[in-house]
Amino acid sequence: MKQTPVVLIHGAWFHLSSWDGWAERLSSHGYAVCVPGWPGEAPTADQARREPGPLRDLGLVALTAHYEEIVRSFDNPPVLIGHSAGGLIAQRLLGNGLGVAAVALAPLPVGGLPLDDGRPRPWSLMPVGSTRHPCFESLSRSRFRHVIANAVGEEEAAKLFDRYAVPAPLRLLADLGLDRTAAGSADTVVDTANAVRGPLLLVSGQEDRTVPDAVTRSVYKLYGDSSAMTDLKQFVDRGHSMVFDSGWRSVADHVLAWLAGNGVEAVPAQA
Numbered sequence: 001m002k003q004t005p006v007v008l009i010h011g012a013w014f015h016l017s018s019w020d021g022w023a024e025r026l027s028s029h030g031y032a033v034c035v036p037g038w039p040g041e042a043p044t045a046d047q048a049r050r051e052p053g054p055l056r057d058l059g060l061v062a063l064t065a066h067y068e069e070i071v072r073s074f075d076n077p078p079v080l081i082g083h084s085a086g087g088l089i090a091q092r093l094l095g096n097g098l099g100v101a102a103v104a105l106a107p108l109p110v111g112g113l114p115l116d117d118g119r120p121r122p123w124s125l126m127p128v129g130s131t132r133h134p135c136f137e138s139l140s141r142s143r144f145r146h147v148i149a150n151a152v153g154e155e156e157a158a159k160l161f162d163r164y165a166v167p168a169p170l171r172l173l174a175d176l177g178l179d180r181t182a183a184g185s186a187d188t189v190v191d192t193a194n195a196v197r198g199p200l201l202l203v204s205g206q207e208d209r210t211v212p213d214a215v216t217r218s219v220y221k222l223y224g225d226s227s228a229m230t231d232l233k234q235f236v237d238r239g240h241s242m243v244f245d246s247g248w249r250s251v252a253d254h255v256l257a258w259l260a261g262n263g264v265e266a267v268p269a270q271a
Contacts, residue, residue: 003032004100004266005074009067010037011084011108012168012176013139013148015045018244022081025252030266034078039066048166049138056135060175060187064089071098077198079264081255083243084108084211085176087202088188094200095191101198101264103255106211106240108176109219110190115177115211136167151207151239156246164244192222199229199262203251205238229262 006026008019016037023033039062040054067089071078080102082090087107094102109115139148141161148165149157175187191197200223204216213234223230233254235242242251259265 002076003030004264004268005076005078006031006033007071007078007080008035009082009086009089011086012172013166014164015048015166016041017045018164021248022252029256036070038063045164045166052136052167055169057171058169059171063172064092068093068098079259082107091190094197095194097197099198101259101262103201105203105243106205106208108211109215110188112188113215113218115215135170137170137173138167139165147209149239149241149245150209151237152241152245160241160245193225195227197228201231201233201258203233205235205240205242207237207239210240
């Protein structure tokens with residue numbers, strides 16, 4: 001009996017353990033879950049904060065290639081579920097004909113779309129550069145609270161920071177257009193016109209200060225020329241931490257229902 005694989009792809013500033021709840025829930029529904037992390041990523045968030053060095057030179061091309069190799073290693077095409085930068089990578093792989101379906105949760109915008117939705121903001125996503133690790137940028141506890149965990153309480157935001165926040169390599173941030181000097185690379189381009197790809201679900205949080213809901217809606221519109229299935233789900237009162245904060249189950253359950261509704265079962269009928 002062959003289970004449908006699911007590959008979980010996390011974003012910048014978060015450790016792979018941010019997927020722990022999802023991995024357990026998807027597994028309990030019969031999917032074969034793979035949470036490979038980034039190449040060289042430390043096994044714990046605490047170690048990743050102390051010793052981020054192995055990720056120093058990681059850029060978007062290498063990170064995407066890392067996940068492409070993993071996706072191609074399965075006998076059955078996997079479901080791709082990505083958060084933030086991981087959502088961008090999931091879309092890129094699906095657009096290239098890989099994977100049976102993809103879910104992009106609060107994904108960074110594709111193809112050079114601006115991250116700012118035009119509204120004035122008293123906050124900024126970009127942190128002050130880390131002095132301890134000069135090739136990385138880290139979100140401070142207060143910045144994490146304001147741009148990532150703004151839709152939860154102060155106490156929960158502090159716990160989420162301690163559990164999951166890690167430095168992000170500057171090279172990757174530049175490729176994504178998230179450092180102050182770069183506009184992003186051509187590697188954020190996705191084949192949104194592909195009509196033979198698997199179904200895609202875009203998910204936004206209407207309180208997201210990192211990837212505003214309006215930005216995800218703009219990405220959704222880019223897929224208008226494709227006849228392939230593309231859905232958009234907007235969660236009210238949810239921020240960028242929707243994947244790993246106390247409300248993650250409702251997001252995961254919506255994804256599970258969406259997969260079932262699109263015929264992506266944990267155990268394919270022909271298995």
